[in-house]
Each structure stands twice: as C-alpha cells, then as structure tokens.
Amino acid sequence: MTVHLSETPETPSPTGSGRAAGPRPPRFLRACRREPVDATPIWLMRQAGRYMAEYRALRERHPILELIKTPELACQVTLQPIQAFDLDAAIIFADILPLLEGMGLELEFVRGEGPVLHNPLRTAQDVERLATPPPEETLAFTLEAIRLARRELDPRGIPLIGFSGAPFTLASYAIEGGSSRHYTRTKGMMMDAPETWHRLMDKLATMVGTYLRAQAQAGAQALQLFDSWVGALSPQDYREHVQPYSRKALSIAAQAGAPIIHFGTGTGGFLEEIRDAGGHVIGVDWRVDLDRAWKRLGTGVALQGNLDPVALLAPWPELRRRAQQVLDRARGRPGHIFNLGHGILPQTPVDNVRRLVDFVHEATANSRTPLP
Amino acid sequence: MTVHLSETPETPSPTGSGRAAGPRPPRFLRACRREPVDATPIWLMRQAGRYMAEYRALRERHPILELIKTPELACQVTLQPIQAFDLDAAIIFADILPLLEGMGLELEFVRGEGPVLHNPLRTAQDVERLATPPPEETLAFTLEAIRLARRELDPRGIPLIGFSGAPFTLASYAIEGGSSRHYTRTKGMMMDAPETWHRLMDKLATMVGTYLRAQAQAGAQALQLFDSWVGALSPQDYREHVQPYSRKALSIAAQAGAPIIHFGTGTGGFLEEIRDAGGHVIGVDWRVDLDRAWKRLGTGVALQGNLDPVALLAPWPELRRRAQQVLDRARGRPGHIFNLGHGILPQTPVDNVRRLVDFVHEATANSRTPLP
Numbered sequence: 001m002t003v004h005l006s007e008t009p010e011t012p013s014p015t016g017s018g019r020a021a022g023p024r025p026p027r028f029l030r031a032c033r034r035e036p037v038d039a040t041p042i043w044l045m046r047q048a049g050r051y052m053a054e055y056r057a058l059r060e061r062h063p064i065l066e067l068i069k070t071p072e073l074a075c076q077v078t079l080q081p082i083q084a085f086d087l088d089a090a091i092i093f094a095d096i097l098p099l100l101e102g103m104g105l106e107l108e109f110v111r112g113e114g115p116v117l118h119n120p121l122r123t124a125q126d127v128e129r130l131a132t133p134p135p136e137e138t139l140a141f142t143l144e145a146i147r148l149a150r151r152e153l154d155p156r157g158i159p160l161i162g163f164s165g166a167p168f169t170l171a172s173y174a175i176e177g178g179s180s181r182h183y184t185r186t187k188g189m190m191m192d193a194p195e196t197w198h199r200l201m202d203k204l205a206t207m208v209g210t211y212l213r214a215q216a217q218a219g220a221q222a223l224q225l226f227d228s229w230v231g232a233l234s235p236q237d238y239r240e241h242v243q244p245y246s247r248k249a250l251s252i253a254a255q256a257g258a259p260i261i262h263f264g265t266g267t268g269g270f271l272e273e274i275r276d277a278g279g280h281v282i283g284v285d286w287r288v289d290l291d292r293a294w295k296r297l298g299t300g301v302a303l304q305g306n307l308d309p310v311a312l313l314a315p316w317p318e319l320r321r322r323a324q325q326v327l328d329r330a331r332g333r334p335g336h337i338f339n340l341g342h343g344i345l346p347q348t349p350v351d352n353v354r355r356l357v358d359f360v361h362e363a364t365a366n367s368r369t370p371l372p
Numbered sequence: 373m374t375v376h377l378s379e380t381p382e383t384p385s386p387t388g389s390g391r392a393a394g395p396r397p398p399r400f401l402r403a404c405r406r407e408p409v410d411a412t413p414i415w416l417m418r419q420a421g422r423y424m425a426e427y428r429a430l431r432e433r434h435p436i437l438e439l440i441k442t443p444e445l446a447c448q449v450t451l452q453p454i455q456a457f458d459l460d461a462a463i464i465f466a467d468i469l470p471l472l473e474g475m476g477l478e479l480e481f482v483r484g485e486g487p488v489l490h491n492p493l494r495t496a497q498d499v500e501r502l503a504t505p506p507p508e509e510t511l512a513f514t515l516e517a518i519r520l521a522r523r524e525l526d527p528r529g530i531p532l533i534g535f536s537g538a539p540f541t542l543a544s545y546a547i548e549g550g551s552s553r554h555y556t557r558t559k560g561m562m563m564d565a566p567e568t569w570h571r572l573m574d575k576l577a578t579m580v581g582t583y584l585r586a587q588a589q590a591g592a593q594a595l596q597l598f599d600s601w602v603g604a605l606s607p608q609d610y611r612e613h614v615q616p617y618s619r620k621a622l623s624i625a626a627q628a629g630a631p632i633i634h635f636g637t638g639t640g641g642f643l644e645e646i647r648d649a650g651g652h653v654i655g656v657d658w659r660v661d662l663d664r665a666w667k668r669l670g671t672g673v674a675l676q677g678n679l680d681p682v683a684l685l686a687p688w689p690e691l692r693r694r695a696q697q698v699l700d701r702a703r704g705r706p707g708h709i710f711n712l713g714h715g716i717l718p719q720t721p722v723d724n725v726r727r728l729v730d731f732v733h734e735a736t737a738n739s740r741t742p743l744p
Contacts, residue, residue, distance in 0.1 A: 182717065184682050191686035191694075231638075234658040234680055234713075236697060266603075268640030269660035286606040288641035308606055310556050314563035322563075325608060341606075345554065 026159050028088040032222055032259035032281050034302050034335035040327065040364040041088035042357055043161070045263075046343030047081040048093050052350065054080045064109050068095055074145035078160075079152055084350070085357045089159050089222070092149060092215070094142045096165030096226060099207055100174055102138025103130045113178070120177035122185070124196045132203050135211040143218040150219040162220030164211050166227035166264075167204035167245040174200070183232045190241045197241060205245040209252025216256030223253055224261040225279065228342070231266015238270050243277045250278030261304055265342050271296055285341030290329035302335030307356075309340045312348045316355055323359055398531050400460040404594055404631035404653050406674050406707035412699065412736040413460035414729055415533070417635075418715030419453040420465050424722060426452045436481050440467055446517035450532075451524055456722070457729045461531050461594070464521060464587070466514045468537030468598060471579055472546055474510025475502045485550070492549035494557075496568045504575050507583040515590040522591040534592030536584050538599035538636075539576035539617040546572070555604045562613050569613060577617040581624025588628030595625055596633040597651065600714070603638015610642050615649045622650030633676055637714050643668055657713030662701035674707030679728075681712045684720045688727055695731055 028041040049055055055077060058067065067073045077093040097115050101107045106118040121127055136143065146162060153160050165173075172186045173179075180186065189197045212223045230242060246262070253260055262279025268288045275282050275297050282301050284293050286308035294303055311322045323338075330336035338360045344353070400413040421427055427449060430439065439445045449465040469487050473479045478490040493499055508515065518534060525532050537545075544558045545551075552558065561569045584595045602614060618634070625632055634651025640660045647654050647669050654673050656665050658680035666675055683694045695710075702708035710732045716725070 182682060184685060184717070184719070187680070187682040188685060191683065191690045231659060234678075235661045235664075237680075266638060266640075266659060268638075269664075287603060287638060289607045292607075292641075306606075308559070308609075310554060310559040311563065313556060313560060318563045345556070347556070 026088075026157060026221075028337065029159050029221060029259065031335055031337050032261070032302055034299075036334060038365065039361045040330070040336055040338050042338035042360045043087050043089040043091065044081075044340055044344050044353065045091075047085075047087060047091065047353075048077045049344060050346035051344055051348040051353070052080055052084065054084070064095070065098075065107075068093065068098060069141045071141055071144035071148055074142065075148035075152065078145065078149045081353075082153065082156070082158055085354055086361065087158070087357060089161050090149060090153055091161040091163060091224070092142060092146050092220065094145070094163070096163075096170065097173060098139060098142070099135075099164065099211055100170060102133050102135070103174075103203070103207065105174055115173065115178055117173060117177045120185075121174045121189075121200065124193065124199070127196050127200045127203070130200070130203055132207050135207070135214040139211060139214070143214055146215055146218040146220050159221040160219065161222045161224055161261075162212065162215030162218075162258075163224040163226060164208045164215075164249075166225045166230065167201050167208055167249055168233070168242045169227050169229045170204050170208070171197075171200055172229050172232075174204075180229075183229070187233075187237070190237065194241075201241070201245040202248070205248040206252070208249040212249065212253035212260075213256045216253070216258040220258060222259045222261065223256075224263055224283070225250060225253070227262070227264040227267075227274075230264040230274075231268075231285075235270040235273060238273055243273055246274075246277040254278065261337075263304065275301055281335070281337060283339065287341070290326060290336075294330075294333060299333075302337065303330065303333075304337040304339045306339070306341045309342055309345050309348070312340070312344065312352050312356065314352075316352065319352055319356060320359055323356055324363065327360070327363055398460075398529060398593075400709065401531050401593060401631065403707055403709050404633070404674055406671075408706060410737065411733045412702070412708055412710050414710035414732045415459050415461040415463065416453075416712055416716050416725065417463075419457075419459060419463065419725075420449045421716060422718035423716055423720040423725070424452055424456065426456070436467070437470075437479070440465065440470065441513045443513050443516035443520050446514065447520035447524065450517065450521045453725075454525065454528070454530055457726055458733065459530070459729060461533050462521060462525055463533040463535060463596070464514060464518050464592065466517070466535070468535075468542060469545060470511060470514070471507075471536065471583055472542060474505050474507070475546075475575070475579065477546055487545065487550055489545060489549045492557075493546045493561075493572065496565065496571070499568050499572045499575070502572070502575055504579050507579070507586040511583060511586070515586055518587055518590040518592050531593040532591065533594045533596055533633075534584065534587030534590075534630075535596040535598060536580045536587075536621075538597045538602065539573050539580055539621055540605070540614045541599050541601045542576050542580070543569075543572055544601050544604075546576075552601075555601070559605075559609070562609065566613075573613070573617040574620070577620040578624070580621040584621070584625035584632075585628045588625070588630040592630060594631045594633065595628075596635055596655070597622060597625070599634070599636040599639075599646075602636040602646075603640075603657075607642040607645060610645050615645055618646075618649040626650065633709075635676065647673055653707070653709060655711065659713070662698060662708075666702075666705060671705075674709065675702065675705075676709040676711045678711070678713045681714055681717050681720070684712070684716065684724050684728065686724075688724065691724055691728060692731055695728055696735065699732070699735055 027037040030037050031041050074093045082090050108116050110116050175186045259280040261281040263283030265285040283304040284306045286306050399409040402409050403413050446465045480488050547558045631652040633653040635655030637657040655676040656678045658678050
C-alpha cells in the first residue's frame with residue numbers, strides 16, 4: 001500500500017549547497033532505522049572506482065591491493081566520491097577477498113582477468129587447514145583506514161559504511177579460485193561433500209561476523225554484507241546451505257549495534273529468506289520492482305536500491321525518468337535508501353552521477369515519510 | 373494449495389521397458405494442456421549436445437553450423453538423446469542465431485568464444501536495413517529437418533518441439549555482437565534510441581512469430597520461445613521494451629495451434645509479466661520454488677522446470693533427492709513438465725541423465741493429476 005504525500009517544491013531544498021553550512025542530519029542512518037528523513041539518502045555501490053579520474057590517477061601509481069592495504073591511500077580513495085558528490089554515506093575502500101588471504105588463500109589481481117586465488121579449496125583437508133585469525137591481525141589495514149576516514153568524515157556529518165563479503169560469495173571465490181559462470185565446483189562441494197561445505201561455511205561465518213563487528217568497533221557506523229553471487233542458487237539451496245551461515249555472521253556483526261544492510265543480486269526468488277537471515281536493510285537489485293519487494297518483505301525492514309547501473313550511461317532525461325520510477329515505487333514508505341542494484345560501471349559519466357545524487361535529494365526534499 | 377494424491381507403487385510402471393510395446397500416450401502434449409497424465413513427462417534443454425559421445429563424434433567431423441544446416445544431420449542429432457533415453461519429447465536440433473543471419477547479420481561460431489556477429493546493429497540505419505524474409509526462404513533447413521525428424525519420431529510416439537529465440541534475447545546478440553555480461557549496448561539502444569529499439573523489436577517479433585508458426589506447420593507439435601537472457605532486465609524494462617514484442621511473436625505463433633512453452637531465466641521478479649505475454653506453459657529456472665511460482669501464476673498455465681543443471685553432476689542419491697524435491701513442489705497439480713532450469717552442461721555424466729529420466733517416470737507413475 002502506498003501513501004501519496006503532498007510535495008512542496010516551492011520550499012527551498014535543504015540539500016545541495018547545504019553541505020557547506022555544517023553537519024547535516026545523518027539521513028542515511030535514520031533511513032536504515034526507518035525513521036523520517038528530510039530527503040531520501042543516496043550512496044552508490046562502488047562509488048569510489050574507475051569511473052572517477054581521481055581514482056584512475058591513483059591506480060596508475062598503485063596496484064589495487066596496495067591501495068587497499070595502505071590505510072592512508074584507502075582513506076583517500078574513500079573520500080574521493082564524497083568530495084565530488086553530495087552523497088549521504090561513504091563506504092570504506094576495501095575488497096571482500098583479503099579476508100580469504102588471512103585464512104590462507106593466495107590472492108592475486110590479474111590484469112584483465114580479475115581476482116585469482118592460486119590455491120583454491122577442493123578437499124576436506126584444504127578446509128581443515130583454513131585459519132580463522134582475529135581480523136585485528138590480518139585485516140588491520142582496513143580497520144585503520146576506517147579510523148582515518150572517520151576523522152575526515154565526521155566534520156562533514158557523513159557516516160561511514162564498513163562491509164564484508166557474505167559466506168556464500170566468499171566460498172564461491174575460495175572454491176572456484178576466482179569468478180565463475182556456473183559455480184559447478186561450489187555447488188559440487190555442497191552436493192558431494194556436505195560436511196566439508198558446512199565446515200567451510202561455519203569458518204567463513206565466524207570470520208565474516210567478527211570482521212564486520214571489528215569494523216563497527218573501529219568506527220563504521222553501518223555495515224553491509226555483500227552476497228553478490230547468491231542469486232546463482234535455488235531457494236532450497238539457499239535455505240539449506242547458506243542461510244544458517246549468513247544468519248550466524250549477521251548475528252555476530254549485530255553485537256556492535258550498527259545497522260546492517262544485507263545485499264544480494266538475483267534474489268527475486270527468495271527475498272523472504274534473505275530477510276530472515278538478518279539485516280535492518282535489505283539491498284535488492286533492479287530485477288525486482290521495489291514496491292513488490294516491499295510488499296513481500298513487510299514493514300520490518302528498510303530497502304536499499306534499485307536502479308540498473310546501466311541507466312547511469314543514459315542521456316540525463318532518461319536517467320532522471322528511471323530514477324523517478326524508483327522513487328515512485330518507494331514513495332510514502334519510511335526506510336528507502338537510494339542506490340544502484342549493483343556496482344557502478346567503469347564507463348559511467350561523472351556528470352550523470354552528480355545529477356542523479358542531486359536529483360534524488362531535490363525530488364524527495366520535504367516529502368516526510370511517516371513512521372510505520 | 374497442494375492436493376496430496378495416493379500413490380500405488382505396487383502397480384507395474386507403464387514406462388521404461390514400455391517403449392518397445394508401441395506408441396505411448398503423448399504425456400508431454402497432455403501436460404502442456406494440463407490434462408491428466410500417467411506419469412510426469414520429462415525432456416531436457418540442450419538434450420542433444422556435447423555431454424553425449426555420439427554428438428561429440430559428429431561434431432568432430434562437422435562444424436556446428438553444418439550440423440544445423442544439413443537437414444539429415446540435424447535430424448540425426450535430434451534423435452540421439454531419444455535413442456539413448458526414455459525422454460518424452462524431442463527438440464529439433466537448431467540454434468537461435470541463424471534467424472539473424474537471414475535478416476542480414478554475419479554469424480560465426482568461434483571456438484572457445486561462442487557466437488560472433490560480425491556486423492552488429494548500432495544505428496537506426498542498421499535496423500532499417502534488416503530484412504524480414506519468409507522463414508521458408510532463410511530457415512528452410514530447419515523446417516526440412518523437422519519433416520525428417522517427424523518421420524522417425526512418429527512410430528515411437530514421441531512429439532517434436534520446435535523453437536526460436538525471443539525478440540529480446542535475439543536483439544541482445546544482434547546489438548552486442550555476441551554474448552554479453554552487462555548488456556550495456558542493448559540497454560543503451562533502449563534508453564538512447566527508443567524508436568530504433570521498437571523498430572528492431574517489431575521486426576524481430578514478426579520474424580520469430582512467423583518462424584515458430586512455420587515450424588508448427590512443418591510438423592513441430594509444440595513450440596518453445598527461449599528468452600534466455602531476459603533476466604538481465606528490470607520488470608519495468610520488460611513491460612515497456614520487451615513484453616509487447618514477445619506477445620506479438622507468440623500471438624503469430626499461436627495461429628498454428630500447437631502448445632507453446634515460454635521460457636526465460638532470472639525471471640523471478642516478473643513471472644506474471646512473462647505469463648501475460650503468452651504461452652500455455654511457463655518455463656522457469658531453478659532460482660524460484662516451483663510451488664511459489666505456481667501460486668503466483670495461477671492454474672491457467674502449465675509449468676516447466678526446474679532442476680539446477682549443476683545437480684546432474686552430483687552423485688546419484690543427491691541428484692535423486694533434488695529431483696524428488698522438484699516433484700514434491702509440483703505434486704497434485706496438472707501440467708508439470710519436468711526439465712532443467714537451463715541447458716544441460718557439457719560435463720554431465722550420461723548415466724545421471726538416464727537415471728533422472730527413469731526416476732521422474734517411476735516416482736510419478738499412476739499419480740494421476742486431476743483436471744483443474
């Protein structure tokens with residue numbers, strides 16, 4: 001059910017040039033808790049990335065793992081999109097795979113091929129040998145980057161998001177040794193060696209949960225669990241082989257008290273199960289209508305999404321039309337965080353990002369959302 | 373709502389060795405029409421393919437386009453899985469892309485890379501130049517293969533399925549020039565040049581519809597529309613940019629009177645819209661629960677699916693458990709056609725295919741499904 005609110009476009013927008021006037025109300029964190037906001041908050045997955053000239057310039061001088069593992073550089077990249085656009089949240093510049101390095105996997109980013117893990121997990125012994133070190137030992141660089149970024153962001157009133165890959169998505173990289181099309185080895189372990197699978201997922205859940213909790217303790221004011229590839233599964237496989245471990249990870253993470261966004265792509269067949277695994281905000285891709293998703297998920301969670309990232313390549317009038325459609329489907333519900341359905345594409349024009357961010361604020365300013 | 377039916381396992385199964393006794397009731401065609409069947413029918417997408425030694429032997433001597441364009445060879449490949457397994461339907465050995473060749477695109481299958489179209493569509497002029505020849509002229513080889521296959525299949529009582537790619541999936545190949553990850557050029561034409569997009573889709577809808585109709589007229593007793601990549605879209609893009617053309621194609625095809633299966637992957641977010649575009653049977657992938665899908669779609673359509681193709685790589689007890697789960701979710705509903713959620717994988721063990729086909733028949737024999 002949608003409540004149509006009257007809009008007052010004649011009222012000057014509190015956004016845009018408002019940034020210079022001092023800290024803004026943290027509308028991103030309010031939306032995570034489904035509290036009323038002065039305008040719909042927006043941030044973009046992979047908002048610090050190759051589409052920005054500032055980022056490409058840094059990448060010319062530093063390999064990606066060096067950027068991630070040097071806290072000053074990771075902090076610098078984290079701030080690039082915040083300096084360029086009126087975004088409502090920063091997300092720490094990091095990657096989901098260094099967590100696996102800390103467990104004993106050999107990670108390399110191969111140009112043109114993406115991430116490669118040179119000793120993928122194939123046997124029970126491989127899984128048994130995996131370490132579960134405290135994140136403070138193996139992921140200290142990201143925790144330190146979070147501390148540095150908070151110092152820069154606090155004066156601007158911009159909250160910082162920490163994140164981790166989810167157990168399933170991490171398992172798929174660890175078992176396949178990189179990206180995959182059919183996930184045959186990953187599903188193979190589920191089907192042929194369920195005990196090994198469950199042992200692996202349990203270790204990953206512990207690592208992911210403690211890593212997320214540590215990020216919140218280091219200063220991240222919200223957390224996102226990325227289960228980017230979980231849409232490769234049937235709902236039944238999700239329930240049997242994944243959900244208990246996402247739940248465990250999210251339950252450890254929740255101990256730190258920060259709101260949690262639970263994101264996956266291709267999840268239209270089991271949104272309810274994603275919600276039931278945990279998270280205050282459910283992140284959905286563009287393959288579902290936001291209003292239908294909300295109807296299925298109920299009023300107990302906020303929703304993040306869900307513009308197709310390809311829309312950011314369109315001429316501005318078409319991009320605006322599509323952004324408005326997303327807003328229309330969320331209208332009158334508290335707890336909408338505008339985002340893409342997946343990461344921003346490298347060929348995205350910077351101007352379109354700027355216009356989108358400002359449009360979302362202007363189109364929703366003063367359309368106060370009632371409490372549920 | 374599921375009706376639980378009593379099973380009578382003591383009754384000898386009419387399937388299996390029953391094939392030698394003469395033509396069987398065409399349970400596949402009965403299921404398409406949601407009529408009661410003696411056992412759940414099963415066929416498998418890409419059932420004639422690289423997982424079979426007989427197919428690989430032929431492919432060593434003939435490039436794939438030669439197999440497709442030589443009616444005797446296409447007929448021979450069509451029959452291979454029928455000779456090896458107790459399948460309930462054959463599907464003509466063909467490919468979705470020769471239709472684009474007939475329209476003026478230069479098609480090549482490049483080893484290790486898949487299909488390439490050397491002159492992809494990028495401009496309004498490219499689309500304007502596209503021909504829409506009668507399928508009897510440019511796709512005569514497949515129509516002739518259908519006539520030949522019918523002669524071989526009729527004595528066995530096995531119906532033959534004809535098929536075509538759907539307008540969207542064909543447009544994506546024609547615009548991208550091959551396979552794609554993000555469909556940026558395809559969505560780009562939708563967004564930047566909607567008139568060109570609509571003109572292209574209209575031409576494709578005409579071609580697809582007349583091609584399907586011609587296949588039925590040549591002898592195909594059922595038709596399948598493959599919209600394999602439509603899951604890349606948002607529901608809104610499907611409604612605006614695709615559904616009218618799938619509807620047009622299906623409406624032309626339906627003139628021939630054969631039942632039509634409308635298949636797509638990643639469609640969990642807009643199953644209802646897929647149904648509303650047309651088709652007597654909706655084909656779904658493994659990313660949705662079959663019972664939930666049926667609840668959404670209502671009793672007016674049959675359902676085809678939906679085992680994850682990767683399950684065919686599992687040890688038999690696990691494969692059987694997963695096949696049983698699919699059957700359990702379809703239990704008591706008329707009009708279930710067992711299939712995979714997408715094409716069979718090349719590394720699939722032939723023994724697993726045989727066991728799966730026999731299991732589906734044996735597990736459902738005599739569990740008569742009531743009429744709706």
